[in-house]
Amino acid sequence: MNQSPETLSVVLAGGGTAGHIEPALAVAEALTARDPGIRVTALGTERGLETRLVPARGVALSLIPPVPVPRKLDRALFTFPFRLVRALLRTRATLKDLDADVVVGFGGYVSGPAYLAAKSAGIPVVIHEANARSGLANRLGAFLGARVLAAVPGSGLKDAEVVGVPVRRSLLELDRPALRAEARKFFGLDPDAPVLLVTGGSQGAASINDAVSGAARTLGDAGIGVLHAYGRRNSVEVEQQEGAPAYVAVPYIDRMDLALSAADMVLCRAGAMTVAEISSCGLPAVYVPLPHGNGEQELNARPVVEAGGGVIVPDAELDPGRVVREVVPLLRDRARLDAAGAAARGAGHRDAAARIAEVVVETARHGKGAGAAGTAGTSGADATTEPEKQGPENRRTENE
Known part of the structure; x- marks a missing residue:
């Protein structure tokens, strides 16, 4: 050539x-x-x-x-x-x-x-x-x-x-506030309630699925909506509470730009790309590193966490109670939430x-x-x- x-x-x-x-x-x-x-x-x-x-x-x-x-x-x-x-x-x-x-x-x-x-x-x-x-x-x-x-x-x-x-540039330049209403309508989420985005990667994560779905009622009582991508090989069934914000469970999210725009906080694994994309969008997160391998997932999340942009929860410690303790106080405190989001955005390159x-x-x-x-x-x-x-x-x- x-x-x-x-x-x-x-x-x-x-x-x-x-x-x-x-x-x-x-x-x-x-x-x-x-x-x-x-x-x-x-x-x-x-x-x-x-x-x-x-x-x-x-x-x-x-x-x-x-x-x-x-x-x-x-x-x-x-x-x-x-x-x-x-x-x-x-x-x-x-x-x-x-x-x-x-x-x-x-x-x-x-x-x-x-x-x-x-x-x-x-x-x-x-x-x-x-x-x-x-x-x-x-x-x-x-x-x-x-x-x-x-x-x-x-x-x-x-x-x-x-x-x-x-x-990718589309995430670096993502205008989450401008897309918020469109994104929430797209997924069927409450337009005003704080929203937790949950993902365990393309294949899902059983421990994350069990812990978050187990906390569904408490999250609903606290006025928190959930967008939960549970993985194509898994299933999650959550009974919708009358009067509570929607808990939307889907096997996979193709429009991650809209998912990130709809969310106020994320609960996820800590792969390097996951940490980079979430923090670049200014979203605080609960990182649950894979319990296998050489511990690199915890190390991936450590700089963001040390900057104040999230917390690390070991997989073995994740249960419905821990989900509630980490998520509810932050999502119900707008000042703390905004500060954590700014810290996450500033932690990366x-x-x-x-x-x-x-x-x-x-x-x-x-x-x-x-x-x-x-x-x-x-x-x-x-x-x-x-x-x-x-x-x-x-x-x-x-x-x-």
């Missing part, structure tokens, strides 16, 4: 889950806002959410073979090297077809092959680590010499520049997407210049090896 010398081709690698895809799409948006001529392509696999989310946001998608890292001793472990080589060859061919100037990784199983393929082709890499503790793929990218960016300090990636989590885009363009243009200088100053066998000498080994990285 022939392109203008001034045109940049940026390849994003962050498929699999929304926690990897959404930061990538926010950066794609920031790149095209910075320069509409930049060509952005996302890498993904046919298994991930990217097949639905990426095209819907107007970003080109190229598929590569999935290569999940085996976690136990079984047949998949023995076939892993062959599947990895296949994925690397396909990914390297894709990067060549796209004339990639830079690869930007956000972690997950799409990123590993992308980092290795880029390294072998002499293409510079930028990594963003959204989580408070880095994942395996981003540790690999950092080891290979990528430029490292991180959401928060202490991710475990050396020389990482802390930039925050990139959030609202310019994260723009800063990452700046680094990506800088890295890509530096790579172009280095490649051109190497080609001009060498010949024969040396000319083929020079781009690798100028490649990602002198850069840094990070992600969710």
